[in-house]
Amino acid sequence: MESSQASISSISGCVIIPTYNNERTLERVLRGVLEYVPAEHVIVVNDGSTDTTPDILDRFKDAITILVNEPNRGKGYSLRKAFKHALEKGYEHALTIDSDGQHYPSDIPLLLEQSVLNPGAVIMGSRNMEQEGVPQKSSFGNKFSNFWFKVETWITLPDTQTGFRIYPLKPMKKIWLFTNKFELEIEVIVKLAWRFVPFIAVPIRVKYDPDERVSHFRPARDFTRISILNTFLVLTALIWYYPRKLFSIRTWNVIKHEAIKPEESNVKKALSIGFGVFMGIVPIWGFQLLIGIPLAVLFRMNKVLFIAAANISIPPMIPFIIYGSFLSGQLFLTGETNALQLTDLSLEAIQSNAYQYVVGACVFATVAFVAVFLLSFGLLKLFRKEPNHIDT
Incomplete structure (x- = not known):
């Protein structure tokens, strides 16, 4: 017994x-x-x-x-x-x-x-x-x-x-x-x-x-x-x-909590998304996350939303980002926009117009940041209730 x-x-x-x-x-x-x-x-x-x-x-x-x-x-x-x-x-x-x-x-x-x-x-x-x-x-x-x-x-x-x-x-x-x-x-x-x-x-x-x-x-x-x-x-x-195991339930729960963060304001979420798009477009290929993540941590942004938005620079989107950067650079430097063909965007074309591309990418990234921030904030304001206690 x-x-x-x-x-x-x-x-x-x-x-x-x-x-x-x-x-x-x-x-x-x-x-x-x-x-x-x-x-x-x-x-x-x-x-x-x-x-x-x-x-x-x-x-x-x-x-x-x-x-x-x-x-x-x-x-x-x-x-x-x-x-x-x-x-x-x-x-x-x-x-x-x-x-x-x-x-x-x-x-x-x-x-x-x-x-x-x-x-x-x-x-x-x-x-x-x-x-x-x-x-x-x-x-x-x-x-x-x-x-x-x-x-x-x-x-x-x-x-x-x-x-x-x-x-x-x-x-x-x-x-x-x-x-x-x-x-x-x-x-x-x-x-x-x-x-x-x-x-x-x-x-x-x-x-x-x-x-x-x-x-x-x-x-x-x-x-x-x-x-x-x-x-x-x-x-x-x-x-x-x-x-x-690498992407276990616990890991996904952490990611989910970080993304949702019910105590976080709509402004901070929108800023995180906008900043992610900005870093995905600026012409520092290969270093966007290396530079962006420490900045997101420093300014207490939502890291998950930032990383998700920064992935705008995935391969299918790259030609459109380069095209937009060239047009933005041309408009900013000359005040004109001559239509380019996506098929003309070769590595040689980027190298021969590097200054126009770099300037244009920075302008394009800035405009995209403002546009995405305003759109994200508007949607969040429409569909998400602002928390009573706002995380600052």
């Missing part, structure tokens, strides 16, 4: 125990879990066991939930089945623990405490894989997994292969899981990371007893599966996750 202040009920959670032919350790693990979690919140998935596992579970059948796979389908399939069941029962979190005896149920309160302190996070029980008795292949496999997890998510974790975890179930509704074996425990945390779910690592104890522990991990076969999965995840990260 629960004795921890942070209980499974406090996170609206359940415990999931996938098992396959672990008759030596299953009952001990179950009884240990039941010291900390009420039986009605425990889900065991019997993954087509062919040993005495069904007999062991039969002793608990009136207290815990038992799901059965026939035939053996794999740990990943069992976890997916249990996650679906937990969601259907309305649970918000699921604590998973292996049935091979390597985890100590007495560490459950450590994970629960961190889950309470970090709602919505994945809590990862972190084993010391360098301690005496840890199989070499397990230590290497963990380092291998940690490396690829970092490549795929930009997140560093000390133990990505631990089966002792707490998952938030709400984001699980939004991800598609397709693996069925051990690799699911990699797939699920990578895809949760891609949903910007935070991770918390909690040091836990680990026990590797060769006399009682049965491992169903097959290095050649399972490493191949994991390698194929990592190849898929890395490619997906390159195409989708990395760009999405």
Whole structure:
């Protein structure tokens, strides 16, 4: 029964125990879990066991939930089945623990405490894989997994292969899981990371007893599966996750807030837009933002609106800006405007009339600034209510 202040009920959670032919350790693990979690919140998935596992579970059948796979389908399939069941029962979190005896149920309160302190996070029980008795292949496999997890998510974790975890179930509704074996425990945390779910690592104890522990991990076969999965995840990260992370929801929220700034006056917004157009036209190609952004910061303008407006100098607009600059320069210097053809605006033409172009671009930029400021201010005045508290 629960004795921890942070209980499974406090996170609206359940415990999931996938098992396959672990008759030596299953009952001990179950009884240990039941010291900390009420039986009605425990889900065991019997993954087509062919040993005495069904007999062991039969002793608990009136207290815990038992799901059965026939035939053996794999740990990943069992976890997916249990996650679906937990969601259907309305649970918000699921604590998973292996049935091979390597985890100590007495560490459950450590994970629960961190889950309470970090709602919505994945809590990862972190084993010391360098301690005496840890199989070499397990230590290497963990380092291998940690490396690829970092490549795929930009997140560093000390133990990505631990089966002792707490998952938030709400984001699980939004991800598609397709693996069925051990690799699911990699797939699920990578895809949760891609949903910007935070991770918390909690040091836990680990026990590797060769006399009682049965491992169903097959290095050649399972490493191949994991390698194929990592190849898929890395490619997906390159195409989708990395760009999405660079322009994450948080980033867009910052940009949106900066652009809207409800406390900012209509005059300041209009000035920011007008100044952006001005800097986009003045003949300092390649340096508009380098010079304009510090000035926008100095004069406390709206940086997002300034940058958006400064992008008037995108390639499709450049010929029209140059054309307008030439006409403005001709009018300012001679008082005349001889019609030019856009097709005549070659690099040689700009170089031979550099003075006219530079003067004209400055005049054109100034006129554009005034026109855009007046238009922006008029539209803002028409469609936007002036804030009660104006940011100065």
